[in-house]
Amino acid sequence: MATSTAPKSLLRPMTFPRKLLLGPGPSNMSPRVAAACALPLLGHMHPEFVQIMDEVKEGIQYIFQTNNSLTLAISGTGHAAMEAACCNLLEPGDVILVAWNGTWGERFSDMAARNGADVRIVKKPAGSVFSPQEIEKAVTEHGPRVVYLTHGESSGGTLQPLDGMGVVCRRHGCLLVVDAVASIGGAPLYMDKWGIDVLYTGAQKVLSCPPGASPISFSAAAESKMAARRKKPVSFYLDMGWLANYWGCDGQPRRYHHTAPISNLYALREGLAILAEEGLEDCWRRHRRCAELLHAGLEDMGLTLFVDRPEHRLPTVTPVRVPTGIDWKEVSQYVMKHYKVELSGGLGETANEVWRIGLMGHNATPDNVRLLLRALKEGIDHCRSKVH
Ligand code: PMP
Numbered sequence: 001m002a003t004s005t006a007p008k009s010l011l012r013p014m015t016f017p018r019k020l021l022l023g024p025g026p027s028n029m030s031p032r033v034a035a036a037c038a039l040p041l042l043g044h045m046h047p048e049f050v051q052i053m054d055e056v057k058e059g060i061q062y063i064f065q066t067n068n069s070l071t072l073a074i075s076g077t078g079h080a081a082m083e084a085a086c087c088n089l090l091e092p093g094d095v096i097l098v099a100w101n102g103t104w105g106e107r108f109s110d111m112a113a114r115n116g117a118d119v120r121i122v123k124k125p126a127g128s129v130f131s132p133q134e135i136e137k138a139v140t141e142h143g144p145r146v147v148y149l150t151h152g153e154s155s156g157g158t159l160q161p162l163d164g165m166g167v168v169c170r171r172h173g174c175l176l177v178v179d180a181v182a183s184i185g186g187a188p189l190y191m192d193k194w195g196i197d198v199l200y201t202g203a204q205k206v207l208s209c210p211p212g213a214s215p216i217s218f219s220a221a222a223e224s225k226m227a228a229r230r231k232k233p234v235s236f237y238l239d240m241g242w243l244a245n246y247w248g249c250d251g252q253p254r255r256y257h258h259t260a261p262i263s264n265l266y267a268l269r270e271g272l273a274i275l276a277e278e279g280l281e282d283c284w285r286r287h288r289r290c291a292e293l294l295h296a297g298l299e300d301m302g303l304t305l306f307v308d309r310p311e312h313r314l315p316t317v318t319p320v321r322v323p324t325g326i327d328w329k330e331v332s333q334y335v336m337k338h339y340k341v342e343l344s345g346g347l348g349e350t351a352n353e354v355w356r357i358g359l360m361g362h363n364a365t366p367d368n369v370r371l372l373l374r375a376l377k378e379g380i381d382h383c384r385s386k387v388h
Contacts, residue, residue: 059272152183166195
């Protein structure tokens with residue numbers, strides 16, 4: 001049998017430039033998080049690791065502002081948390097109302113349909129948000145068991161007001177699912193006070209961790225719906241029954257379910273600790289201040305923000321319109337080449353229309369705002385000088 005040769009590419013060291021990640025995610029890891037990733041592995045059932053899991057759970061309860069006992073981190077990125085919400089909460093035939101104002105409503109609809117749900121949609125253009133009256137009207141029309149909303153729409157740059165949405169859902173006997181992947185820690189959110197039944201986020205945005213462990217929490221009402229399922233969820237890996245046990249949420253001795261991504265959970269523990277040290281409210285304020293500085297700077301340059309109403313702007317991700325005659329990609333490439341700064345394009349409806357600027361966690365500093373503004377201005381001037 002011929003022995004295959006080792007790939008030459010692997011015999012060279014891995015080299016790449018350091019980049020400042022100011023797109024919609026991931027953000028740069030904070031040095032403390034990077035150090036946590038490098039800690040020696042523990043076994044996934046060792047008492048020291050179990051304690052780390054318990055601390056991660058407490059940290060998630062804090063950033064979600066919830067007392068829910070079914071609170072843990074899904075092993076996987078934000079999409080895995082979305083899938084976990086879908087496959088555990090929904091049964092074939094369940095009506096779900098998805099508020100769609102960008103990519104995340106679109107994707108959640110797709111996942112819900114794959115789980116056999118009867119998906120109804122209430123749609124608005126990217127850049128706009130829903131009022132409780134609009135949601136109530138759609139709920140009255142469709143009679144869903146579950147309602148989905150995106151708190152931080154990273155494709156359209158909106159911050160969905162949630163206060164009052166839980167009350168609407170309660171009144172009509174449905175559960176409220178909220179995606180806070182792009183917003184947690186960057187804008188106020190109170191899971192229990194606002195009556196949210198399922199909330200999830202990711203690690204690689206405000207928490208400044210590597211992607212791969214995604215916090216999620218379920219209310220008692222969501223737990224009751226899951227307990228009454230006729231059939232098990234189709235996914236074994238994301239089955240909340242198993243995960244509740246593995247994370248010590250069901251009062252039973254922990255059983256092996258899967259090997260937790262140990263280093264990702266060290267990182268998440270550190271990211272949560274950094275946020276706890278700063279304080280949630282101070283972290284919200286820092287993101288708001290940086291976003292305002294950025295928005296003012298962009299407007300001073302004569303650019304137009306994609307989201308009109310300041311109170312609907314997501315502090316963590318800002319889409320800004322690409323001026324006519326300018327190629328967004330050329331500017332992004334200029335900024336990367338000369339500043340090693342990531343400046344992303346749009347997504348879905350906003351593709352080719354906007355740049356998206358992320359200021360999250362470790363990266364949300366006034367210095368980074370100033371650097372980005374300077375790099376962007378230079379990039380646009382460079383493109384203009386080529387046009388004329
Ligand atoms: N929801 C929102 C609002 C997001 O911004 C993202 C990531 N851009 C996701 C879900 C999916 O997360 P991931 O890429 O970590 O799977």
